[in-house]
Amino acid sequence: MMVFEGVTFAYEPSRPVLRDASLALGPGLSLLVGPNGCGKSTLLKLAAGVERPDRGRILIDGIDLWEREVEARHALAYLPEFPDITPYATLRDVLRLVCRLRGEPKATGVKALEIFGLVNEADHSVRELSSGQRKRALFAAAFIGWPGHIFLDEPLDALDRQISDDVLKWIGERTASGATLVVVSHAIEPLAGLVTRAVTVRDGSCTVHEGLPAEPAARLRFLDALARGKDEFDAA
Amino acid sequence: MGPSMRPERALVLFHLRVGARLALRVLAPVLAACLFVYYILRPEFTLEIARILFVEASLLEAGLAGTLLLLGLARIVAPRLAAGSGGWARSLPADSATRRLAAVLSMLVAEAPLLAVLGALAWAVTDPGPMPGVAYIVRVAEHVVRVAPHIAGLVLGATAAGLARLPPLPSLPMRVLPLAACYLSFGRDPAVVGVSGLLLALAAALSVRTAPARRRHGPRRRLLSFAFFPALALRAVRGRILLAYLPAVFVLGAAWLFLRNNDLSARPAFALSLFGLSLAITAFIATAADILASRRPVWPWLRSLPLSAAARVRDDALLLALLALPLAIGLALLRRPAAEAVYLFGPVAWFAIRGAGTMREAGDRPFGTLGTVAVEGTILSLLLALLPTASFLLAAATPMAFLLARNAERRLKPTLWSERHHSNAGDPLSWSAS
Numbered sequence: 001m002m003v004f005e006g007v008t009f010a011y012e013p014s015r016p017v018l019r020d021a022s023l024a025l026g027p028g029l030s031l032l033v034g035p036n037g038c039g040k041s042t043l044l045k046l047a048a049g050v051e052r053p054d055r056g057r058i059l060i061d062g063i064d065l066w067e068r069e070v071e072a073r074h075a076l077a078y079l080p081e082f083p084d085i086t087p088y089a090t091l092r093d094v095l096r097l098v099c100r101l102r103g104e105p106k107a108t109g110v111k112a113l114e115i116f117g118l119v120n121e122a123d124h125s126v127r128e129l130s131s132g133q134r135k136r137a138l139f140a141a142a143f144i145g146w147p148g149h150i151f152l153d154e155p156l157d158a159l160d161r162q163i164s165d166d167v168l169k170w171i172g173e174r175t176a177s178g179a180t181l182v183v184v185s186h187a188i189e190p191l192a193g194l195v196t197r198a199v200t201v202r203d204g205s206c207t208v209h210e211g212l213p214a215e216p217a218a219r220l221r222f223l224d225a226l227a228r229g230k231d232e233f234d235a236a
Numbered sequence: 237m238g239p240s241m242r243p244e245r246a247l248v249l250f251h252l253r254v255g256a257r258l259a260l261r262v263l264a265p266v267l268a269a270c271l272f273v274y275y276i277l278r279p280e281f282t283l284e285i286a287r288i289l290f291v292e293a294s295l296l297e298a299g300l301a302g303t304l305l306l307l308g309l310a311r312i313v314a315p316r317l318a319a320g321s322g323g324w325a326r327s328l329p330a331d332s333a334t335r336r337l338a339a340v341l342s343m344l345v346a347e348a349p350l351l352a353v354l355g356a357l358a359w360a361v362t363d364p365g366p367m368p369g370v371a372y373i374v375r376v377a378e379h380v381v382r383v384a385p386h387i388a389g390l391v392l393g394a395t396a397a398g399l400a401r402l403p404p405l406p407s408l409p410m411r412v413l414p415l416a417a418c419y420l421s422f423g424r425d426p427a428v429v430g431v432s433g434l435l436l437a438l439a440a441a442l443s444v445r446t447a448p449a450r451r452r453h454g455p456r457r458r459l460l461s462f463a464f465f466p467a468l469a470l471r472a473v474r475g476r477i478l479l480a481y482l483p484a485v486f487v488l489g490a491a492w493l494f495l496r497n498n499d500l501s502a503r504p505a506f507a508l509s510l511f512g513l514s515l516a517i518t519a520f521i522a523t524a525a526d527i528l529a530s531r532r533p534v535w536p537w538l539r540s541l542p543l544s545a546a547a548r549v550r551d552d553a554l555l556l557a558l559l560a561l562p563l564a565i566g567l568a569l570l571r572r573p574a575a576e577a578v579y580l581f582g583p584v585a586w587f588a589i590r591g592a593g594t595m596r597e598a599g600d601r602p603f604g605t606l607g608t609v610a611v612e613g614t615i616l617s618l619l620l621a622l623l624p625t626a627s628f629l630l631a632a633a634t635p636m637a638f639l640l641a642r643n644a645e646r647r648l649k650p651t652l653w654s655e656r657h658h659s660n661a662g663d664p665l666s667w668s669a670s
Contacts, residue, residue, distance in 0.1 A: 011652045045651060048540040052646050066646060069544040078540035086535055088471040093459045100464075101542045123458075138537070151540075 001026050002047055002149055002180055004206070007056035009046055017042045019204030020056070025182060028196030029175045030208075032184045033227040039201040040184045041081055041153050047182060048078035048151045060149055074102060077142035081153040081184075083134035085126040091137050092122040095144065102145030112140035117163070131158040139167065150174060152183045156190060164190070188223045192216065200226050244334050251317075251338040255345030258316055265603055266349045286357035290386055295423050302422035303415065306393045310401035313346045318403040336402065337440065343398035344391070351390050358386035385429045392429065393421030396436045399443055406443050413439035465551040466558075472532035473524075477559065480523035484516040488566040491516075510576055511621035514583045516563055518613025521556050525591035526606035528552070529598045536650040545645040549638065552592035557584055582630035583620065587613055589634055593641025596648050 004023040010016040017039040032040045045051040046058060049065045049072070058065040063072040085094055095109035113119050116136040126134055135158055142150055155171070156164050172194050175181055182199070185191055193216065198209040209226065213219045273282050289298055317339055344351075362382040367375050396417035400406070413435055420432035459467045470477070491512025495505060538548075567577055590612060594605045603611070619626050 011649060042651075045536070050536045050539045051649055051651065070542045070547075073540060073542040076540060078537065080537055084535060084537050086468060086472075086532075088468050088532070089459055089464075093464070097464050098541060 001059075001061060002182065003059040003062075004046070005057050005059065007046065007053045007058060008204075009042065009051065009053050011042075016054075016204050018046070018053075018201070018206070021201075021204065021206045022056075023199070023206045023208060025180060025197075025199070025208070027175075027178045027180050029171065029181045029183060029191070029194050030197050030199050031188070031191055031195045031223065032182060032199045032201070033186075033188065033223060034200050034202065035227075035229045038229070039204070043199075043201055043206065044078070044151045044153050044182060044184055045080075047149075048076060049073055050078065050080075074145070075147050076149040076151065077145075077147040079135070079138045079142055079150075079152045079155055081157070083126075083131070083138050085134055085137060087126050090123045090125060091118060091129075091140075094137070095122075095141060098141045098144050102147075104145050108144050109140075112143040115143060116140040116166075132160060132163065135159060136163060139170075143170075147179075149180045150182070152181065152185075154185055154187075155183060156185060156187050168194070186227065188227060189220065192220045192223055195219075195223065198223055198226050202229070202231075244330065244338075247330050247334055247338040248341060251342035252345055254317060255342035255348075258313065258342075258346035259348050262346065263349045265607065266353065270353060282357065283360060286354075287361045289422075290358045290361050290424070295420075295428070298422040298424070299419040302389075302393060303397070303418045306397035306418055307401065307415075309347055309350060309394070310343060310397040313343050314398065314401040314403060317342050317346060336443065339402055340395055340398040340440075343402065344394055347394050347398075351394055354390055355383075355387050358390070359383050362386065385424055385426045389421035389423065389429045389432065392432050392436055393418045396421065396432070396439065399436070399439055410439075410443060413442065465548075466555045469528055469532055469552070469555055473527050476527050476531065477524060480520050480527060480559075481562070483519035483523055484563055484566075487512055487516040487519055488563070492566075506575065507621040507624070510579055510624055511617050513563070513566055513576055513580055514617035514620050515614065516566060517560050517580070517583055518587055518610060518617060520560050520563060521587045521591040522606045522609035522613060524556055524559055525552075525595050525609060526598075526604060528556075529595040529605050534596075534648060534650040539650065546638070546642045549589070549592050549596075549641045549645050552595065553588045553638070553641070556591045557588035560584055560588065579620065579624050579627040582627035582634075583613075583616065585634045586616070586630040586637055589637040589641055593637065593644050596641065596644035 002023075002025045004018075004021055007018050007021045007023075008016055009018045032043060034040055042051065046053055049058075049069070052066055057067075060072045060075050063075075065072045085091070089097075091113070092109070095112060096106055098104075099106055099109045110119075113122050116139055118133065118136055118140060121129060121133060121137075126137075129137070135155075139155075142152075152171075155167055159167060168190055171181060171183070171191070175194055175196070183191065195212060198212060200207050200209065209222075213222050289301060293301070359379070362379065364375060364378045364382060367378070396414040400411045400414040400418070405411070417432045417435035417439055420428050420435065423429055423432065459471075491509060494512075495508060500508065564577070564580075567580075587609060591605065591609055594608045597608075598605045616626075616630065620630075
């Protein structure tokens with residue numbers, strides 16, 4: 001369970017992205033939708049501990065993300081929209097770091113590289129990789145340690161069709177295994193069948209839309225309307 | 237759709253604005269330095285240095301000193317102005333020659349405050365003095381004629397240094413021409429300055445044709461997993477870390493010379509050596525932290541891994557403290573090394589943690605990491621010289637500095653664009669975009 005309690009956050013004090021927002025997302029796939037700039041990626045960064053709330057707190061399985069930093073982060077994995085991997089290390093170095101921090105054997109990192117087809121690129125720097133390869137590298141990091149909370153920002157961007165299919169399959173498996181997945185995506189169609197609930201951010205507050213239409217076409221229309229910034233009643 | 241502006245004009249205007257903005261940012265430290273020089277070192281000292289540079293020194297001396305000065309300035313300004321110039325900007329409708337020359341012009345504007353100070357000094361030291369029986373206007377004209385080669389030389393030299401330092405860096409043979417132009421610009425003789433101008437024109441013409449491709453290769457050797465973060469930091473700064481030792485060595489050398497050439501009693505000698513050592517450590521840590529903050533910016537994704545903010549600060553502080561250890565060799569130059577070593581524990585611990593902390597706030601501070609640590613360090617070094625036991629107070633206060641640094645790390649908004657991220661190396665997004 002990932003919980004936001006009265007979270008306020010602003011890059012500029014006069015323009016808060018979130019204002020006293022509260023939210024609780026349990027197991028299943030929560031799809032964060034909405035127009036550009038509404039605060040979806042920021043919400044995900046807050047949940048992943050990349051940004052710290054100006055006020056309020058964020059709990060991962062009841063553990064405060066900024067009080068017990070290491071413990072809370074053991075349970076989460078984050079895939080940013082722009083895969084920022086340091087150019088001063090190789091992919092193998094980065095995955096070994098993740099293994100060490102999550103208390104996993106090095107072999108898990110090697111296995112993750114194999115699963116995401118990056119064995120040949122393991123000793124390359126990020127500068128030599130395409131955008132899709134960088135994204136796959138961070139998927140491989142998310143695989144290590146089997147974290148129960150997974151935050152994905154535009155996970156299907158820049159991926160080829162085969163890897164996209166593999167990622168969707170992986171998302172489905174993790175959802176079925178009881179993990180909490182929060183995904184920001186403008187590509188709704190591939191994910192619509194897997195979505196448990198939708199989340200929107202508007203004017204600094206978050207709304208969780210449970211009980212999505214079961215019929216695929218109606219569900220897609222509903223999610224599409226939310227993504228265009230319409231409210232729940234208009235969407236329905 | 238309105239009439240479009242000529243690309244050259246649009247680019248020049250854009251770069252002038254960028255240069256002016258940077259100039260405004262550096263104006264405050266330049267003014268502060270001028271006030272420091274005027275009130276602390278006294279005008280006589282400054283004018284003497286200027287007289288040596290502009291009047292008395294030979295071409296060899298003036299050329300070398302001036303070239304080093306202008307190259308150093310260009311080294312600071314160039315990456316701040318060239319950020320992003322290798323990417324999307326290349327898709328705009330302007331040729332590479334225009335882009336490069338507009339960026340050099342922008343550098344000149346950004347360096348204008350310091351060049352104006354140098355120009356004013358040149359004016360002051362080339363005063364022809366009283367000319368009895370000569371009209372005032374003739375005297376002023378004589379003064380202008382004397383100073384003109386210096387002013388023209390400064391502008392030419394700064395342009396040449398900009399051309400040599402502007403990314404993407406030209407190949408070494410292609411840097412010889414602008415460096416020669418910069419060197420000759422301090423020639424004082426109008427003919428030599430003219431040659432400098434010709435060389436500069438040639439260098440400008442050649443540099444736009446031979447812009448090197450960007451290197452994309454990365455590390456090949458594995459990092460040691462137990463020393464991942466220090467090794468990562470050292471890879472980010474590479475040989476630049478040696479530059480951080482230069483000001484420290486300079487301070488230590490000055491302290492050593494003072495002690496050698498003055499017969500001081502035990503107490504003042506101890507105070508001076510403690511001051512010198514503490515200031516040297518400050519100078520090193522301030523410069524090293526500044527280089528590190530610029531070359532290895534915050535890595536947003538790392539913050540989602542199970543590693544605490546305190547651990548990230550601790551790793552940086554330990555690295556800075558370890559890198560400062562070679563300065564302990566300075567102890568051997570002084571009189572009572574064992575005593576000074578005991579008193580240095582406090583400053584090393586304090587400044588290493590302050591360096592790691594201010595790196596996290598560099599974007600919010602007008603003088604960045606370098607200015608903040610240098611100012612604090614100078615004040616605390618003076619305090620230590622007057623009251624050596626303050627070292628133990630500093631050591632006792634390091635947990636507080638650590639908490640401040642940890643809070644700064646937590647407060648940091650890594651996705652917020654800040655002016656600190658001025659170069660490709662300093663911009664975390666460039667990690668994904670380069």
